[in-house]
Amino acid sequence: MSTENPRGPSPGHPALIPPADALRPVRHPDAPAPGELLGTHYDHCFGCGGAQPHGLHLQARAGDGVSITAEFTVQAAHQGAPGLAHGGVLTSALDETLGSLNWLLRTIAVTGRLETDFVRPVPVDTQLFLQAEVTAVAGRKIYSTAVGRIGGPAGPVAVRANALFIEVKVDHFIDNGRQVEIQAAMADPDQIRRVRAFEVNP
Numbered sequence: 001m002s003t004e005n006p007r008g009p010s011p012g013h014p015a016l017i018p019p020a021d022a023l024r025p026v027r028h029p030d031a032p033a034p035g036e037l038l039g040t041h042y043d044h045c046f047g048c049g050g051a052q053p054h055g056l057h058l059q060a061r062a063g064d065g066v067s068i069t070a071e072f073t074v075q076a077a078h079q080g081a082p083g084l085a086h087g088g089v090l091t092s093a094l095d096e097t098l099g100s101l102n103w104l105l106r107t108i109a110v111t112g113r114l115e116t117d118f119v120r121p122v123p124v125d126t127q128l129f130l131q132a133e134v135t136a137v138a139g140r141k142i143y144s145t146a147v148g149r150i151g152g153p154a155g156p157v158a159v160r161a162n163a164l165f166i167e168v169k170v171d172h173f174i175d176n177g178r179q180v181e182i183q184a185a186m187a188d189p190d191q192i193r194r195v196r197a198f199e200v201n202p
């Protein structure tokens with residue numbers, strides 16, 4: 001990832017600044033190799049699932065260290081203003097990319113806080129090139145940052161975000177998700193295999 005500070009001059013909300021004793025992130029030895037596509041973590045995920053007709057269908061690829069690249073093309077279904085991407089959809093793309101980083105840590109985590117800067121309008125049909133990296137880890141707290149560019153992987157910045165993810169156990173989903181989807185997920189061997197990659201006793 002570029003050494004350019006994707007946040008720009010502002011570090012964001014204090015909760016997004018790692019404490020002084022935070023650790024550098026460590027890529028898990030079994031993490032996907034650099035360049036490898038991660039695939040979806042759940043077919044019905046709005047961000048990466050194939051079973052969501054109007055989803056983002058975002059494809060994330062492992063980078064070096066604890067970093068990710070991803071691409072997503074804005075569809076007509078993603079408009080806010082005429083011909084322009086909805087800001088919430090762009091934030092979703094950043095959230096999905098940032099969440100994918102947790103695959104490289106082999107940690108199940110949910111978004112606690114996410115701050116987005118919208119720098120340039122993003123027209124429909126634009127391909128957004130996203131880059132994200134984990135910057136620090138403090139206990140269950142994972143600090144990360146992302147940037148989305150248009151016109152190419154080195155093009156101008158259109159969106160950027162800083163985030164705090166919180167590590168959770170798989171019970172977080174089992175206890176809180178609607179039962180019909182949880183039961184279906186637990187009956188799906190592929191889903192269980194994906195979860196087992198993260199947690200020995202799902």
Ligand SMILES: CCCCCCCCCCCCCC(=O)SCCNC(=O)CCNC(=O)[C@H](O)C(C)(C)COP(=O)(O)OP(=O)(O)OC[C@H]1O[C@@H](n2cnc3c(N)ncnc32)[C@H](O)[C@@H]1OP(=O)(O)O
Binds near residue numbers: 015109110112170182
């Ligand atoms: C088979 C079943 C299927 C399974 C599928 C698996 C798929 C997996 C992939 C799916 C991926 C899908 C991903 C998605 O879709 S994520 C979807 C969006 N996110 C959520 O739904 C999360 C909702 N929030 C919560 O559930 C709880 O609040 C969590 C779990 C986050 C924390 O509640 P918990 O009771 O656990 O912990 P805690 O409150 O003691 O906090 C701990 C520490 O964190 C700090 N903190 C917390 N929040 C914030 C905040 N907002 N800003 C700043 N700091 C915050 C807090 O101060 C504390 O710090 P410290 O005092 O320790 O210093």
